[in-house]
Amino acid sequence: MTDLAESIESMEQLAAVWRAMVLDRDAGADVRDLPGIAVRWADCRFAFWNCVTLTEVGAESELVGQRLSQAADIMRSKKQPGFLWLFEDLLDGQARSALGAAAERAGLQCAFPGTGMAGDLLPIPEPAHPDLTFVRVTSDEHLRAYADLNSRAYGFPLEDGRDGLDGSRLWKNEVHAYVAMRGDVPVACAATVEAEGRLFVVLVATDPQWQRRGYGEAVTRKALHEGARATGLTRATLHATVAGAPVYPRIGFQPNSPIHFYSLQG
Numbered sequence: 135m136t137d138l139a140e141s142i143e144s145m146e147q148l149a150a151v152w153r154a155m156v157l158d159r160d161a162g163a164d165v166r167d168l169p170g171i172a173v174r175w176a177d178c179r180f181a182f183w184n185c186v187t188l189t190e191v192g193a194e195s196e197l198v199g200q201r202l203s204q205a206a207d208i209m210r211s212k213k214q215p216g217f218l219w220l221f222e223d224l225l226d227g228q229a230r231s232a233l234g235a236a237a238e239r240a241g242l243q244c245a246f247p248g249t250g251m252a253g254d255l256l257p258i259p260e261p262a263h264p265d266l267t268f269v270r271v272t273s274d275e276h277l278r279a280y281a282d283l284n285s286r287a288y289g290f291p292l293e294d295g296r297d298g299l300d301g302s303r304l305w306k307n308e309v310h311a312y313v314a315m316r317g318d319v320p321v322a323c324a325a326t327v328e329a330e331g332r333l334f335v336v337l338v339a340t341d342p343q344w345q346r347r348g349y350g351e352a353v354t355r356k357a358l359h360e361g362a363r364a365t366g367l368t369r370a371t372l373h374a375t376v377a378g379a380p381v382y383p384r385i386g387f388q389p390n391s392p393i394h395f396y397s398l399q400g
Contacts, residue, residue, distance in 0.1 A: 141223035141391035142191060143332075144250030147371045148219060149174065150329045151336060152185050158304040159183055164212075170201045177214045180281075180290070180298025182337075184216020191224050195236065198229040202240035209398055210241075216397075217245060219373075223391035233394070241399050248393035249379050252371040255386030256333065256362035261355035263314070263348060266321070268356045271311035277302060279313050279320040280337070287339035309336070310361040314353040322349035326361035326370070333361045335372035351381050358385070 149167075152174035156163045159176040166173040170190045176183040186205045190197065205218045222230055229236075237244070271280055277299045285295030305311055311325035322340040326333045335357065340350040358370060373393060374382055383389075 137390060138191070138223060140252055141221055141250060143252060144371060144373065144391055144393075145187060145189060145221045145224060147329055147332060147334050148172075148185070148187055148373065149189070151327060151334045152183070154304065154327070154329075155336075156183055156185075158302055159298070168204075170197070171205055171208070173208060175208075175212060175216060176298075177212050178297045179214055179294040181214070181216050181294070182288075183298050184212065184214055185219055186216070187219040187221070188224065192226050193224065193229055194226050195229045195232045198225055198233070199236045199239065202236055202242060206240045206242055206398060218242060218396040219248075220394040220396060221250065221391040222394060237394075237396055238399075242396040243399045245395045245397040247376060248395060249374045249389045250371070250391045250393055251374055251379075251382050251387040251389050252332075252369065253385075253387045254369050256358060256368045256370055258355060258359055258362070258385070260359050261352050263352040265316050265347070266314045266349060266352055268312045268353060269315055270360070271309070271313060271323075271325070272306050274301065274306075276311075276313060277305055280305070280311060280323045280325075283313070283320055283323045283341055284337055284339040286341050310357050310364060311337075312353050312356045312360070314349050314356075316344065316349075322353045324350070324354040324357040326357045328361070328365050328367065329371075331367065331369070333358065333365060333367045333370045335370060338372075338378060350378070351384065354381070355385060 164175040281295035
């Protein structure tokens, strides 16, 4: 794939996966494909399930400014906060240069950066780590542990993470979600889900007190291994935070588009 094609793929994977995740929380959630904007908004307390993203390719400065204002208006209309995910490589060069000022005019502020990644890397060997055993998420107890790991890793209140996963049938049946256990203590988690012929890696997290021990990489490899074994897929995609970005190339992922996560000002 060309770099642009991979950036388009990264945006389309977000739209496809988040459709399923958001509708899993509430069948009446806001899932719309507007001109230039995909809305995937559960309006739950877990902010990652409240998402809008720009979808046009090669958008110029004026159009990007309009779309940012439209996206901010959508975000303001919601009860719960969330993020605009913006894939930088989808914009033309001038729009990239003017992005910061355009976002500020729309009432948006950069919350944190990320990176789209992909690779034709599957299957991979079944992983092992001397400290860990891996448990597939099949129960509400497992889901609660998975949610709490994400809350601790990303700095959310525990109740916010639980609002994103508690009671999910999707996560207990269709998502290949795993918790890494050190003895009887959950220390890390990762999941994969099939989306348009790819295996998408979602909600990787390590408890802050157990970071930098290889636990996140090990459980991500487990989720990829089991997802590929179940589906036969060979290509995988993900969206990496700054903390995770150094890990995934060791598995075989290559970075594509920089991602900007915007929240409303104030």
